[in-house]
Amino acid sequence: MTIDERIKASETxxxxxxxxxxxxxxxxxxxxxxxxxxxxxxFITATRFTRKRMVTVSSDRIDFTRPIPAGTIIELIxxxxxxxxxxxxxQVEIYIEEMYSFNREKAITGTFTFVAIDEHKQKVSxx
Amino acid sequence: MTIDERIKASETxxxxxxxxxxxxxxxxxxxxxxxxxxxxxxFITATRFTRKRMVTVSSDRIDFTRPIPAGTIIELIxxxxxxxxxxxxxQVEIYIEEMYSFNREKAITGTFTFVAIDEHKQKVSxx
Amino acid sequence: MTIDERIKASETxxxxxxxxxxxxxxxxxxxxxxxxxxxxxxFITATRFTRKRMVTVSSDRIDFTRPIPAGTIIELIxxxxxxxxxxxxxQVEIYIEEMYSFNREKAITGTFTFVAIDEHKQKVSxx
Amino acid sequence: MTIDERIKASETxxxxxxxxxxxxxxxxxxxxxxxxxxxxxxFITATRFTRKRMVTVSSDRIDFTRPIPAGTIIELIxxxxxxxxxxxxxQVEIYIEEMYSFNREKAITGTFTFVAIDEHKQKVSxx
Amino acid sequence: MTIDERIKASETxxxxxxxxxxxxxxxxxxxxxxxxxxxxxxFITATRFTRKRMVTVSSDRIDFTRPIPAGTIIELIxxxxxxxxxxxxxQVEIYIEEMYSFNREKAITGTFTFVAIDEHKQKVSxx
Amino acid sequence: MTIDERIKASETxxxxxxxxxxxxxxxxxxxxxxxxxxxxxxFITATRFTRKRMVTVSSDRIDFTRPIPAGTIIELIxxxxxxxxxxxxxQVEIYIEEMYSFNREKAITGTFTFVAIDEHKQKVSxx
Numbered sequence: 001m002t003i004d005e006r007i008k009a010s011e012t013x014x015x016x017x018x019x020x021x022x023x024x025x026x027x028x029x030x031x032x033x034x035x036x037x038x039x040x041x042x043f044i045t046a047t048r049f050t051r052k053r054m055v056t057v058s059s060d061r062i063d064f065t066r067p068i069p070a071g072t073i074i075e076l077i078x079x080x081x082x083x084x085x086x087x088x089x090x091q092v093e094i095y096i097e098e099m100y101s102f103n104r105e106k107a108i109t110g111t112f113t114f115v116a117i118d119e120h121k122q123k124v125s126x127x
Numbered sequence: 128m129t130i131d132e133r134i135k136a137s138e139t140x141x142x143x144x145x146x147x148x149x150x151x152x153x154x155x156x157x158x159x160x161x162x163x164x165x166x167x168x169x170f171i172t173a174t175r176f177t178r179k180r181m182v183t184v185s186s187d188r189i190d191f192t193r194p195i196p197a198g199t200i201i202e203l204i205x206x207x208x209x210x211x212x213x214x215x216x217x218q219v220e221i222y223i224e225e226m227y228s229f230n231r232e233k234a235i236t237g238t239f240t241f242v243a244i245d246e247h248k249q250k251v252s253x254x
Numbered sequence: 255m256t257i258d259e260r261i262k263a264s265e266t267x268x269x270x271x272x273x274x275x276x277x278x279x280x281x282x283x284x285x286x287x288x289x290x291x292x293x294x295x296x297f298i299t300a301t302r303f304t305r306k307r308m309v310t311v312s313s314d315r316i317d318f319t320r321p322i323p324a325g326t327i328i329e330l331i332x333x334x335x336x337x338x339x340x341x342x343x344x345q346v347e348i349y350i351e352e353m354y355s356f357n358r359e360k361a362i363t364g365t366f367t368f369v370a371i372d373e374h375k376q377k378v379s380x381x
Numbered sequence: 382m383t384i385d386e387r388i389k390a391s392e393t394x395x396x397x398x399x400x401x402x403x404x405x406x407x408x409x410x411x412x413x414x415x416x417x418x419x420x421x422x423x424f425i426t427a428t429r430f431t432r433k434r435m436v437t438v439s440s441d442r443i444d445f446t447r448p449i450p451a452g453t454i455i456e457l458i459x460x461x462x463x464x465x466x467x468x469x470x471x472q473v474e475i476y477i478e479e480m481y482s483f484n485r486e487k488a489i490t491g492t493f494t495f496v497a498i499d500e501h502k503q504k505v506s507x508x
Numbered sequence: 509m510t511i512d513e514r515i516k517a518s519e520t521x522x523x524x525x526x527x528x529x530x531x532x533x534x535x536x537x538x539x540x541x542x543x544x545x546x547x548x549x550x551f552i553t554a555t556r557f558t559r560k561r562m563v564t565v566s567s568d569r570i571d572f573t574r575p576i577p578a579g580t581i582i583e584l585i586x587x588x589x590x591x592x593x594x595x596x597x598x599q600v601e602i603y604i605e606e607m608y609s610f611n612r613e614k615a616i617t618g619t620f621t622f623v624a625i626d627e628h629k630q631k632v633s634x635x
Numbered sequence: 636m637t638i639d640e641r642i643k644a645s646e647t648x649x650x651x652x653x654x655x656x657x658x659x660x661x662x663x664x665x666x667x668x669x670x671x672x673x674x675x676x677x678f679i680t681a682t683r684f685t686r687k688r689m690v691t692v693s694s695d696r697i698d699f700t701r702p703i704p705a706g707t708i709i710e711l712i713x714x715x716x717x718x719x720x721x722x723x724x725x726q727v728e729i730y731i732e733e734m735y736s737f738n739r740e741k742a743i744t745g746t747f748t749f750v751a752i753d754e755h756k757q758k759v760s761x762x
Contacts, residue, residue: 025579032674039667071279152452159293166286198660325533406706413547420540
């Protein structure tokens with residue numbers, strides 16, 4: 001596979017219904033719950049791209065553009081956005097979909113950096 | 128959109144890493160956790176197809192073909208598989224992906240039936 | 255013990271209060287949460303009957319007869335309903351009890367099939 | 382029903398498999414998880430006895446007699462043990478069952494006190 | 509360090525926002541959730557004081573003085589309150605803080621007893 | 636109170652034991668779990684400083700300097716680090732403490748930005 005094909009093949013999605021166990025007292029998705037899901041989708045994307053042991057190094061700025069109301073559906077999409085020697089970046093976007101209309105809007109964006117390590121915790125190539 | 132396009136557009140995916148908070152004492156994904164995720168992906172698929180209030184009526188036979196070890200990745204895929212007047216069926220498949228190889232196998236299959244209701248809890252057309 | 259006595263002795267119950275962390279946006283118990291609990295009670299029933307390693311093979315049709323409102327109590331009851339050579343079936347019923355009356359109704363019914371395995375993952379007799 | 386019959390009818394049981402999401406770093410059931418379950422079974426017992434709004438007032442001494450290893454089954458049993466005018470006590474016992482033997486031992490005992498209140502939060506008779 | 513300095517240094521705090529995933533059907537913090545957090549803060553306090561393996565032996569009477577409404581903040585404070593040879597006691601207090609005022613009140617108090625054990629599960633000195 | 640006194644008074648701490656329900660398949664704290672806790676401590680810090688409705692706007696770069704092994708204790712500390720007109724920044728640090736030694740090291744650092752809003756969702760002064 002080419003790099004582009006590997007990027008496409010490693011794209012990773014998580015849909016989730018915003019039920020009460022994920023919300024705060026404003027009846028919107030708690031930011032921390034969103035970040036938890038973002039790191040999970042980013043980690044899976046990075047692992048599926050490299051098929052190596054990946055460790056989170058950092059998250060870049062995450063923008064919470066709009067609140068996510070209870071009773072909506074969210075989709076997280078993780079995509080490899082930059083490939084270094086021993087590290088790569090995954091961009092994660094969260095979209096809100098209203099349940100009972102076709103409205104869909106981007107709500108949160110962020111980027112996560114991972115490094116690939118071997119079993120001795122030494123950095124290795126991501127490719 | 129045609130029905131086929133709506134089926135395609137409502138296809139719903141959830142990736143998940145099999146971490147210790149989802150496993151049983153055999154160190155494999157607990158069956159109940161898998162069923163929880165299957166109902167969630169089925170519910171979202173049904174809602175995204177109809178954009179109406181959907182209620183789970185039943186699940187048909189669910190086959191747990193192979194155990195899902197801790198430290199793997201799973202992908203759930205929900206697809207509308209049958210459309211009735213006020214009900215529809217969603218097929219859900221769970222695939223295992225090993226983290227550090229390209230092995231991917233189907234592990235669990237099931238079908239869920241939903242009905243569409245209005246705000247007075249009366250059945251309505253799914254289309 | 256006779257088989258009937260073992261069936262009686264392995265009957266397994268789980269009561270649960272339907273609090274917000276178990277509900278969907280309709281303010282009723284999320285179907286996936288119910289299935290999670292059903293598999294747990296079925297697994298415990300099967301294990302307590304055989305005292306052997308049990309693995310979920312399949313669930314038969316599960317009927318969600320009525321929604322379970324937040325603020326009620328549910329009781330799950332698991333009972334061995336069929337005994338094969340290396341497999342058995344457990345029937346699970348969920349009853350709703352209103353908190354502030356003696357109303358009690360059956361809400362969900364399902365059947366789960368398990369096989370008994372030894373430490374080498376070979377099927378063994380359930381008896 | 383007589384009081385004794387009501388006590389018998391309100392006896393409440395919760396079985397649970399001790400999986401990794403309930404354990405501490407000693408690979409035994411975390412004490413706080415046990416207390417969470419004990420309060421839940423006590424609350425349900427009290428509510429099923431009175432069919433009134435019950436509020437936890439206190440827990441008496443809880444003895445953790447023996448650790449509960451991962452990979453066992455526990456049963457919690459709640460029983461009304463004392464009936465006052467506007468309050469009652471529920472005794473909760475937790476038993477460990479090994480999965481692959483008939484060994485069963487008491488592990489934890491405690492007593493919880495509840496008061497009955499009406500919709501204006503005034504104390505009312507528990508009977 | 510003197511004992512008093514060690515007590516001060518091992519004081520342990522947990523703040524938590526009371527969101528829907530922690531509440532009961534009265535829209536107040538579920539008592540079992542409070543007890544779970546109390547045991548966690550007590551365990552950490554005991555471990556940070558002794559830096560040895562600590563096991564919960566018992567909780568003394570826990571008083572739930574006032575209900576904790578959804579949409580408030582709680583602070584748990586654990587403090588070593590008694591030091592024996594192989595055991596110690598930790599007092600835990602829970603305070604409610606309203607989010608949008610400076611009101612702060614004590615809501616729950618309890619005491620937990622721990623013993624120190626070595627790797628052979630023999631009791632050892634807590635000092 | 637002066638601003639400095641308010642900053643000091645709003646400092647917010649969460650201790651947590653790293654048990655299996657928070658770890659990944661490397662047996663270290665899952666990054667997403669850390670981020671969830673960081674946003675919670677940041678939100679509580681911001682709310683306790685302003686006593687107004689606070690909404691997460693963004694997180695700046697979060698550095699995961701070292702992995703956090705299972706069986707350790709973490710402390711999160713949130714401190715207001717910058718005060719604007721309608722927004723403020725909270726710095727969050729996570730420290731690892733080994734259970735059975737006095738070793739303590741910083742593991743993760745990040746900064747979160749919040750805005751204050753009134754009941755009509757209009758921005759208001761944070762002071």
